[in-house]
Structure formats: C-alpha cells, structure tokens
Amino acid sequence: MRLRNIPGADEALANSKYVIKQPETYRGKFREQIFQNENPIHIEIGMGKGKFLLTMAQQNPDINYIGIELYSSVLLRAVQKMEELEKENNVPGNIRFLCVDARKLGEIFAAEEIDRIYLNFSDPWPKDRHAKRRLPSKEFLALYDKFLKKDGQLEFKTDNKGLFDFAISELPLAGWKEKAVTYDLHHDPVLNAGNVMTEYEEKFSAKGNPICKYIIYR
Numbered sequence: 001m002r003l004r005n006i007p008g009a010d011e012a013l014a015n016s017k018y019v020i021k022q023p024e025t026y027r028g029k030f031r032e033q034i035f036q037n038e039n040p041i042h043i044e045i046g047m048g049k050g051k052f053l054l055t056m057a058q059q060n061p062d063i064n065y066i067g068i069e070l071y072s073s074v075l076l077r078a079v080q081k082m083e084e085l086e087k088e089n090n091v092p093g094n095i096r097f098l099c100v101d102a103r104k105l106g107e108i109f110a111a112e113e114i115d116r117i118y119l120n121f122s123d124p125w126p127k128d129r130h131a132k133r134r135l136p137s138k139e140f141l142a143l144y145d146k147f148l149k150k151d152g153q154l155e156f157k158t159d160n161k162g163l164f165d166f167a168i169s170e171l172p173l174a175g176w177k178e179k180a181v182t183y184d185l186h187h188d189p190v191l192n193a194g195n196v197m198t199e200y201e202e203k204f205s206a207k208g209n210p211i212c213k214y215i216i217y218r
C-alpha cells in the first residue's frame with residue numbers, strides 16, 4: 001500500500017502515545033514496560049491502516065497487539081482511528097504500533113517474546129529477484145524464528161495465489177509446517193469462524209477473489 005506522502009506524518013507519529021519510539025530499548029521487556037501485564041503478544045507485520053488489528057484488540061482484551069508498518073503516511077491512518085476512539089472513550093488499551101521495516105524486528109524483539117504473527121495481504125514483489133522481500137519468504141521465516149515462541153504460530157492471508165503457492169513452497173526450506181491451509185477461506189466454515197477481515201480482504205473478496213490462508217508452526 002503506497003499512500004501519497006502526507007506532510008507532518010512523521011511528526012504526528014513521533015508525538016503519538018500509541019506509537020512506540022526507540023523500540024530496541026524495550027527488547028525483552030515489551031510486556032512489562034509497554035503493556036504492564038503478562039498477556040501474550042500478537043503482532044501484524046505490514047498492518048496498513050490497521051482495521052484488522054484494531055478489531056482484534058477490541059475483541060480480545062487479554063491479548064496485547066503490536067502493529068508494524070513501514071510507511072508513516074499509512075500508519076498515521078491507524079493512529080487517527082485510535083484518536084477518534086479515544087474521543088468516544090472507546091480506545092483499546094492493548095494495542096501499540098511500530099513504524100519500522102520488518103527486517104529490523106530481530107533487533108527489536110527478544111527470543112520467545114512474540115506469541116503469534118499475522119501477515120495479511122503482504123506485498124507480492126512479483127519479480128523473482130525480489131523474492132527475499134516477500135514477508136512469507138524463507139528468509140523472513142528465519143527472522144521470525146528468532147522471536148516467535150516455540151509453540152507460537154503464524155497466520156497468513158492473501159488473495160494472490162502465486163504468492164500463496166510461493167509461501168507454501170518456502171515452508172520445508174525454512175523448517176516450518178502447515179497446521180491448516182485453505183484456498184477459499186470465506187467458504188471454509190472451520191477456518192472462517194471468527195475471521196476478522198482486513199481492508200485488503202474486504203476490497204478483494206468484494207471483487208470475487210477467493211482468499212487463501214495458512215496457519216503454520218515449527
């Protein structure tokens with residue numbers, strides 16, 4: 001997702017209490033120092049405008065959520081939604097955001113610090129030479145290994161069949177296993193139960209595109 005550069009976005013994020021600044025300083029201490037509880041932490045990498053994670057946070061107050069987004073102009077939308085909810089006295093206290101490149105996450109989270117990872121409608125990077133930049137690539141799976149709990153899982157959704165097939169083919173190379181797979185999530189009564197749609201999921205399923213999803217573990 002590329003929005004036009006919004007003037008003042010960086011400054012607005014720097015001043016927002018919902019955005020974690022200098023996240024490396026909380027390595028191994030996110031529960032204690034950011035959320036001040038012992039609840040599990042679930043993250044979405046490439047969260048976009050944050051509809052999915054915000055809904056998950058509202059539905060699951062006993063889970064801590066961290067949304068990760070590369071572009072400040074995109075993350076700003078999520079922060080603005082939080083500010084609107086704050087005015088309605090309805091803001092969930094269990095969600096924070098990071099404006100960083102996913103490639104930095106090994107420096108930010110300690111081993112076993114994260115209980116679950118969500119990847120939703122990750123950018124496909126269609127050229128072969130860019131395969132390493134795909135968030136479900138074996139290179140990224142090796143990075144997630146560094147901070148995902150031993151019994152943790154990763155959930156990935158996309159309407160891009162080529163990207164999904166690529167993601168499945170990367171699993172044995174990275175030592176991950178399938179727990180569940182569907183090529184048509186919205187018609188899979190088991191996997192679709194409780195499904196929270198993302199912005200991209202709403203857009204592409206409205207066009208009739210089936211949604212693929214896997215849940216994986218090591």
Ligand SMILES: C[S@@+](CC[C@H](N)C(=O)[O-])C[C@H]1O[C@@H](n2cnc3c(N)ncnc32)[C@H](O)[C@@H]1O
Binds near residue numbers: 198200
């Ligand atoms: C296609 S959008 C999907 C947004 C949202 N997850 C959804 O399903 O509606 C992908 C998002 O991932 C972000 N992104 C891509 N590469 C990233 C990276 N290396 N680190 C963090 N965010 C990234 C993009 O900026 C974009 O906002």
